[in-house]
Amino acid sequence: GENVEQHPSTLSVQEGDSAVIKCTYSDSASNYFPWYKQELGKRPQLIIDIRSNVGEKKDQRIAVTLNKTAKHFSLHITETQPEDSAVYFCAASPLTGNQFYFGTGTSLTVIP
Amino acid sequence: NAGVTQTPKFQVLKTGQSMTLQCAQDMNHEYMSWYRQDPGMGLRLIHYSVGAGITDQGEVPNGYNVSRSTTEDFPLRLLSAAPSQTSVYFCASSYSRPQTNTGELFFGEGSRLTVL
Secondary structure, eight states, X not given: OOOEEEEOSEEEEETTXXXXXXXXXXXXXXXXXXXXXXXXXXXXXXXXXXXXXXXXXXXXXXXXEEETTTTEEEEEEOSOOGXXXXXXXXXXXXXXXXXXXXXXXXXXXXXX | OOOEEEEOSEEEXXXXXXXXXXXXXXXXXXXXXXXXXXXXXXXXXXEXXXXXXXXXXXXXXXXXXXXXXSSSBOOEEESSXXXXXXXXXXXXXXXXXXXXXXXXXXXOOOEEEEEO
């Protein structure tokens, strides 16, 4: 089955700096890679996703990049704000299935 | 539109007791799933279903049963609870892929289960 690894497990940045979270996956059949944000005590919510036919996708201060050859994808948050503080999860999913395999999460703290 | 509704939000069980976590969605999603979330372990898939009458095992299915008699409901049963099943459980649903371009998983609010 799919194995998704995520690094780092914790990340602290100063407000206004950038944050980068990296994930690798093992199954070459995976072709959909979403990122979820989970605030303390809340449910995970989708913030951005990318499909394997795209190398990069941006949405305001958030971007995701994908390298299918190396089987890794990354989340980039620019101009971080205190409200970005949360746990972020990457996930991988094959096209023909709906199973999502999640990384172990990154706890991001943005220091004002 | 309620989305994904889970009950109960909190539950304390003794070892060996049984219980059912309820999950219902009103978005007509074909796909439903259960995850458990443990510190440092991320979200691990327990069981999933791609439609009524169809279920399959995920990464950590032992100790859990599921059924899918309707499109809307996907209960998770613990037949004989163990302390190792202390966790936060999330139900999640989505439209089936690749029939739709969006693969967004919609999560319930979570159920915190403690087994003593």
